[in-house]
Amino acid sequence: MTDQAVESVGRAATSKAAPATGQFLGRRRELKALRADIERAGLDTMAGRKGAGPRVLLIAGRPGSGRSALAGELAGQLAADYPDGLLRARLSTPGGDAVSTAETARELLHGLGVPAPPGAAEEELTELVRAALAERRALLLLDDATDAEQVEPLLPDASASLVLATSTGPLTGLPDVRPCTLGGLDTGSAVELLRRFAGTVRVTVDPRTAETLAEECGGQPAALVLVGGWLAARPKASVADVTKQLWILPDGAEEPRTVSRPLARAFRFVHGSLPQPAARILRLLSLAPAGLADAHTASALAGCSIPAAQAALEEFAALGLLRAHGPQFEVPGCLMPLLGALVTSQDRPAEVELARARMLERTVRLLQSCWAITEPDGSVVRRKLAGLPRSLRFTSAPAAAAWLRQMLPALLASARLAAADGELDTLARRLVAALVRALAAHRGTDAAAPERYALHQLLLKIAERRGLHRERAAALLDLGDLDAGAGRIQQALARYRAALDAGRSARDPYTTGRATESVGGAHQELGDLQRAADWYGRALAHRQSRGEQADESRLHGRLGTVQARAGQYVDALRSWRAAVAGHRRLGDLAGQARALGELAGVQESGGQPDESLRTRTEAVECARRAVDVRLQAALELRLADALDRRGDAAAARLHRGSAERLLVDLKSAYEIRGVSAED
The missing domain is CATH 3.40.50.300 (P-loop containing nucleotide triphosphate hydrolases)
Known part of the structure; x- marks a missing residue:
């Protein structure tokens, strides 16, 4: 379809916006x-x-x-x-x-x-x-x-x-x-509504016909708006012209029962007056998610340029077929069944499926551009973004965030429709994943948690339908994390166990290890320390078999925490010493300092106060060498508290004063950095 053909809708209309109807009429x-x-x-x-x-x-x-x-x-x-x-x-x-x-x-x-x-x-x-x-x-x-x-x-x-x-x-x-x-508007109000579209002259010179036209529309506001929009677009047409054409228009063979006869006839009259390319665009707007479309949506559905799609949308709004909301246009709910019936009867299923696929692909690319703009300059993602057409790129992160906020209802509806379709699952997965990324980039993972939960449920549905075990495990893990964050630990535990089964079916070591550790974490939250230690032990063995040293050190620490809570101090000391050794081998001074601090706490609880003080001192030194001021201050305060418990108030004051100076210096550094950024 050429853009010139699409733009031909404009040749039949002179107004670019629907006439203002002013204040509320009648009723x-x-x-x-x-x-x-x-x-x-x-x-x-x-x-x-x-x-x-x-x-x-x-x-x-x-x-x-x-x-x-x-x-x-x-x-x-x-x-x-x-x-x-x-x-x-x-x-x-x-x-x-x-x-x-x-x-x-x-x-x-x-x-x-x-x-x-x-x-x-x-x-x-x-x-x-x-x-x-x-x-x-x-x-x-x-x-x-x-x-x-x-x-x-x-x-x-x-x-x-x-x-x-x-x-x-x-x-x-x-x-x-x-x-x-509600029935129809009273005759006076119906004629007044026509006058606001058609102008005073055409109604004044033929008031009887205007009343007849209002009766032919059943006094229904939606039908009157459609007929009025048609008259507004044709200044030379008379009220008698449209009345006659409506009178001779035959009833539709398969009109939806939910739509009144006057509205259906008015719609068929206006739709029939559109050029064929424009009528096709209008019909395809019934595929727009939540009935919301912008120029990108219409362009993708029709396969035309964005300027041509924008012109068509504006003309449809002038005819009363759409409602304009800034850059977005809404298909009135009363017209959606009529448009859907026309798509079914006049468009081939393969063409409809192709239009839907084009729309989803365009949405995916816009979402990818939306989150890519938040990445640092010079990154791989930003270089890929520069290769996209200008129409798919956002000028700034705030512009992308504003687009995401305005389009979110349509985007969520698009994801739901794509997941329910079943024929476009690959596109649906890409769409949902891109929307999750965009929400996390612009709103943060916590603020977007409700939307992320619904989107991961859609991914789970697709993965189960397609037998994709790895994707199923990933969706279950994300849902489990969100359930755990909301305090639904039992539900999270069930998700993690299902994710473990799916990870094993996919033979995916990452999801298997992650699910095993998450099962342990859920048992820990539930207070079942024995089961938590058992599952952490399994996760640790899994990491050791793969040589994943950083995760191994972290799991030694989680296991040590559970053992200490259960009063198993000997085992807890062994686990925390293993965590310290692991961080030392990795050269992770900050991680080593944290592990030493936890080891010192277990030593003190286990009846080794002298060893605990030496370990706390070593932890402070590690944090100092790591140049982690906040961690060093926290460890100094813990050491001061331990010295207080030993009765050494003077040494405790020294360490507490050192921690306070570190925190003051840190605050001053942040303030200076903030002033520099403003300059």
């Missing part, structure tokens, strides 16, 4: 009824029950009826009464699938500023939401709910907050909720 009766419902006494209040839950208002209507706009207008009018702000979550995907309650809870917790533990169960997350809302007076807008089970777990037992929910029908199961059911 005065519905707004009045909803506001009155807020003041109405609830069943709990009338029954004299204390701690009544939040008032829940439901706006019911078919997609395209303006239910979300009405909810947003009401929320805006009530904002002053709810000082803790507006929280908004969409409970359905653009394709109509229900969003999991856990995902919704995470989104709300983010808006509330409450940290969500990575990998937490749905019950824990919803409990955090209810607890946070119980202390606030906020507006909670839950858009496009599929059933009451999505809403009920998020409602606190007692709260001064207000919940606005939108849905296709009544949410059976929620007590004391009366739906405000």
